[in-house]
Amino acid sequence: MSDMDEYLEMFFVECDELLEAVATGLRQMDEGTYEMETVHAVFRAVHSIKGGAAAFGLTDLVSFAHKFETALDLLRSSALDLSPQAMAVFHRSSDCLADLVAAARISDTRENALREELLIELEALIGEEDETEADVDFVPLSLDLGDFGGSPVGDRYVISLMAEADLYRSGNDPAALIRALEKLGEVRVTLDAGNVPVLSEWSADTPTLRWQIELETEALLSEVEAVFEFVEDRCRLSIATIDQTTEDPDPDLRDSQDPEPQDSDMAEPAITEGTPPAQTSPAPSAAAPRPEGRAEAPGAKAAEATTTATIRVNLDRVDKLMNMIGELVIKEAMLTQVIQTAGLSEEPEVVGALEGLRQLAGDIQESVMAIRAQPLKQVFQRMHRIVREAADATGKQVRLVTVGEQTEVDKTMIERLIDPLTHMIRNSVDHGLEDSVRRHRSGKPQEGAITLSAAHKSGRVQIEVSDDGGGIDRARVRSIAEDKGLVVPGASLTPGEIDSLLFLPGFSSKDEVSALSGRGVGLDVVRREITALGGRVTIASTEGKGTTFTISLPLTLAVLEGMLIQLDDQTLVLPITAVQETLRPDHATLHHIGATGRALLNRGELIPIIDLGCTFGLRPAPGDAHNGVLIVVETDNHKRAAFQVDAIHDQRQVVIKSLEENYGRVSGVSAATILGDGKIALIIDPEEIITSSTSDHGRDRMAIAANG
Amino acid sequence: MPTRILAIDDSPTIRGLVSRALKAAGFEVYTASDGVEGLGVLADADPDLIITDVNMPRMDGFGLIEGVRGSLEYATVPILVLTTESGSDLKARARRAGATGWIVKPFEDAQLVAIIDKVLGR
Numbered sequence: 158m159s160d161m162d163e164y165l166e167m168f169f170v171e172c173d174e175l176l177e178a179v180a181t182g183l184r185q186m187d188e189g190t191y192e193m194e195t196v197h198a199v200f201r202a203v204h205s206i207k208g209g210a211a212a213f214g215l216t217d218l219v220s221f222a223h224k225f226e227t228a229l230d231l232l233r234s235s236a237l238d239l240s241p242q243a244m245a246v247f248h249r250s251s252d253c254l255a256d257l258v259a260a261a262r263i264s265d266t267r268e269n270a271l272r273e274e275l276l277i278e279l280e281a282l283i284g285e286e287d288e289t290e291a292d293v294d295f296v297p298l299s300l301d302l303g304d305f306g307g308s309p310v311g312d313r314y315v316i317s318l319m320a321e322a323d324l325y326r327s328g329n330d331p332a333a334l335i336r337a338l339e340k341l342g343e344v345r346v347t348l349d350a351g352n353v354p355v356l357s358e359w360s361a362d363t364p365t366l367r368w369q370i371e372l373e374t375e376a377l378l379s380e381v382e383a384v385f386e387f388v389e390d391r392c393r394l395s396i397a398t399i400d401q402t403t404e405d406p407d408p409d410l411r412d413s414q415d416p417e418p419q420d421s422d423m424a425e426p427a428i429t430e431g432t433p434p435a436q437t438s439p440a441p442s443a444a445a446p447r448p449e450g451r452a453e454a455p456g457a458k459a460a461e462a463t464t465t466a467t468i469r470v471n472l473d474r475v476d477k478l479m480n481m482i483g484e485l486v487i488k489e490a491m492l493t494q495v496i497q498t499a500g501l502s503e504e505p506e507v508v509g510a511l512e513g514l515r516q517l518a519g520d521i522q523e524s525v526m527a528i529r530a531q532p533l534k535q536v537f538q539r540m541h542r543i544v545r546e547a548a549d550a551t552g553k554q555v556r557l558v559t560v561g562e563q564t565e566v567d568k569t570m571i572e573r574l575i576d577p578l579t580h581m582i583r584n585s586v587d588h589g590l591e592d593s594v595r596r597h598r599s600g601k602p603q604e605g606a607i608t609l610s611a612a613h614k615s616g617r618v619q620i621e622v623s624d625d626g627g628g629i630d631r632a633r634v635r636s637i638a639e640d641k642g643l644v645v646p647g648a649s650l651t652p653g654e655i656d657s658l659l660f661l662p663g664f665s666s667k668d669e670v671s672a673l674s675g676r677g678v679g680l681d682v683v684r685r686e687i688t689a690l691g692g693r694v695t696i697a698s699t700e701g702k703g704t705t706f707t708i709s710l711p712l713t714l715a716v717l718e719g720m721l722i723q724l725d726d727q728t729l730v731l732p733i734t735a736v737q738e739t740l741r742p743d744h745a746t747l748h749h750i751g752a753t754g755r756a757l758l759n760r761g762e763l764i765p766i767i768d769l770g771c772t773f774g775l776r777p778a779p780g781d782a783h784n785g786v787l788i789v790v791e792t793d794n795h796k797r798a799a800f801q802v803d804a805i806h807d808q809r810q811v812v813i814k815s816l817e818e819n820y821g822r823v824s825g826v827s828a829a830t831i832l833g834d835g836k837i838a839l840i841i842d843p844e845e846i847i848t849s850s851t852s853d854h855g856r857d858r859m860a861i862a863a864n865g
Numbered sequence: 866m867p868t869r870i871l872a873i874d875d876s877p878t879i880r881g882l883v884s885r886a887l888k889a890a891g892f893e894v895y896t897a898s899d900g901v902e903g904l905g906v907l908a909d910a911d912p913d914l915i916i917t918d919v920n921m922p923r924m925d926g927f928g929l930i931e932g933v934r935g936s937l938e939y940a941t942v943p944i945l946v947l948t949t950e951s952g953s954d955l956k957a958r959a960r961r962a963g964a965t966g967w968i969v970k971p972f973e974d975a976q977l978v979a980i981i982d983k984v985l986g987r
Contacts, residue, residue, distance in 0.1 A: 207949055208949050327960070
């Protein structure tokens, strides 16, 4: 039934939010800065998951959520102390709940060992108190069953009903009850109004009307009783089965008002005949007992509900919009070109209109990007669990600090960041942090800290994973790399270059398999995933102080601010983020190194000149640098180089079209775009070009102090 | 004129399921996501019957019942409490708070409608 599926999907989406609420609440409880409302909120979230799961028959989820909720309820009522042990069980239960939801989502019905284990631990917390599950709600009224030996079917019942004031007050209605009985069979009703006093003596709280109902029905006694389920303690009721031969007994003689109320806490002694306690208050609410302890002032927690109006939109629609805006940007570029060709580009009106169009296209693009933008919070929050599990597995004490959770990035990126970040965090716990003995020796706190931070930096998003561990053991990294043949033994490597060896495919060693990181995935996979997002990962490490991984990502996967450059008859695009400056070289700054090597003295550093014409195979040997333009670029890895090109055209936004999807991977090229004249231009990947060309030329790059 | 029902639950899933079942049975359905919102839309929804969840942020089901029972116009509107507990304790509390009756989650659509019919005497 597809419409149920839709609700099921809705439920899972809701679960994501609820699980996050649980995790957030538990963390606040961890920090000790919580209020009772936090516990209530966690309880409610677990409870809601249970309620929804029950509606879809997800029994494993229901029973687990129930145990979890029961324990939280004890906490709420202060029947349970929030010990560190209890806290740990709650955290793991929160994780397990997430697992069970995930399993339910893919209809995975396999047994979950963690669930079994936690059920036992939760039960231990709860003690034997619970498990009064047995529903004691409907104990049949004591009745004269008369000829019980006979069949109860096809009987005649005589029902006497005298409504208490509370029956009306609770919104029940004797007329409705009688109509419900009519559905069961033939009904004859007699109203006994003999007790109705004169108006001056009439009190709303004293029942006076009595109905006597004869019911002939095939229904079972339990079905008749069920009609009165909601009112059994709000009226004087008797139900008697009548032997067809016996005459109508006076039902009052067998007033079956339950002699032993099941709800012993029902304080209202409404059974008493005669004058009940005078309740002259006309406001029914004043008479209604206040639900104890729950009377939270309405609005007191109004702040909790952030009422931003939201709608859920299928991501496909937003993607489609994004694509169309990409096309718009291209069309706008084409229009500009056409106007130029027609010689209209000097007309003030044309210029004004074109500028207006360009601005509007830019605004629309920004708005759509904002729709797709989501805070990194959802990724960061997941990492708490990863840290917890990693800490458990390694026996280390680890604290995760998150900074800048609200930083927004493209939705697609959020999803694709989860795996690499998970891996990096595990790596930090496993390899970054020292064990407690070593930490103690170096005077560090027992508990290691991993900081996950995010921020917008010059049009990009920067995410850092840093630990306060011992830093990279460079001697060991080098020896591993040499053993694996990744570097020539004895090669001269800068500390940064040694650190970067960690990202090489094949570095991750199987012989150092640990419970965690040794899952056959190395940091090379992380780098590949980040690169696929148009990002970079770099590493920085200080001995004894720790290691920091930095990921730099574009804000969107769809557009790029680029510099249009000319190489021979080709137009290419260089991402503007990499460009530091452009210049025409002169004799003072141009240096020749060896036979072919050329370098540019720029800001006190000699940086290699790379002729992009050669790199892309447009000319066999580097052209004369004096004839071209040099673009100084710096990558996120802080590698610098000067790219030699024939000319620079323009700076503009280009729409990224994946080359890999439409053609195949080309080294030195990250993607392609369509220009205003309809031609395709390749987008250059400066990092790759620098990396490959510096390794070709050996180490002709040298940093020297200027004016030395 | 169709019977009007106000359904209050903080879970959009449950709200959706309840609405779906009720609409299929020909009721006119209004929804709210907690007690505060429920009281807020009371006059607009002008319900013949209210179905409410118990555990909700801001104002729970008991607070809502108290509020409705305290109003002049809706003091005797039937209110059914939607609950996952089948324990007598909760039912007793619901009764004391002035609920007309209760519906235990999970419910079958037919069962939900039958209970409403019973309470409304339809």
